[in-house]
Amino acid sequence: MMNYSQKNxxxxxxxxxxxxxHVILNNFFLKTYEHNGIALLxxxxxxxxxxxxxxxxxxxxxxxLSQLRIKVCYFVIALQSVVDFTVGxxxxxxxxxxxxxxxxxxxxxxxxxxxLGIAFLPCxxxxxxxxxxxxxxxxxxxxx
Numbered sequence: 566m567m568n569y570s571q572k573n574x575x576x577x578x579x580x581x582x583x584x585x586x587h588v589i590l591n592n593f594f595l596k597t598y599e600h601n602g603i604a605l606l607x608x609x610x611x612x613x614x615x616x617x618x619x620x621x622x623x624x625x626x627x628x629x630l631s632q633l634r635i636k637v638c639y640f641v642i643a644l645q646s647v648v649d650f651t652v653g654x655x656x657x658x659x660x661x662x663x664x665x666x667x668x669x670x671x672x673x674x675x676x677x678x679x680x681l682g683i684a685f686l687p688c689x690x691x692x693x694x695x696x697x698x699x700x701x702x703x704x705x706x707x708x709x
Contacts (some may be wrong), residue, residue: 578679606664609657616653620646638705639700648694659684 623646626633633639659680666672 585619602617609634609661609664613653613657613661616649616657620653624650638698638701641694641701645691645698648687648690650693655687656684671708 624643627639627643627646628634663677663680666677
């Protein structure tokens with residue numbers, strides 16, 4: 566396992582992790598793109614709070630109002646909100662860490678590989694629920 570915090574100026578770094586080799590982006594903040602990276606960090610911090618609060622409001626509203634619990638389409642919207650809430654809870658903090666760690670020279674490659682592996686699950690569930698919601702709407706339009 567490669568896990569170190571020394572400053573490395575190469576753009577791509579190979580990480581060997583128990584018989585598998587991965588290449589990850591090492592220095593995300595190049596000097597020419599440092600302002601863009603900081604802007605991306607600020608946007609993701611805002612996105613973190615918005616995704617958690619707005620999806621929580623959506624789920625709580627559908628849960629409390631009995632008129633919204635009757636229709637199936639609101640269940641799918643609530644399910645999409647729950648999945649997007651988990652994306653906000655899981656993926657956005659991992660990406661914020663990925664953006665901040667080169668600035669602080671604390672890149673932990675084992676954690677980055679763990680975060681990349683975990684990040685696929687909520688995003689995959691989000692795509693699946695979005696596809697289900699789109700299919701339900703399509704069927705609702707064809708057969709009202």
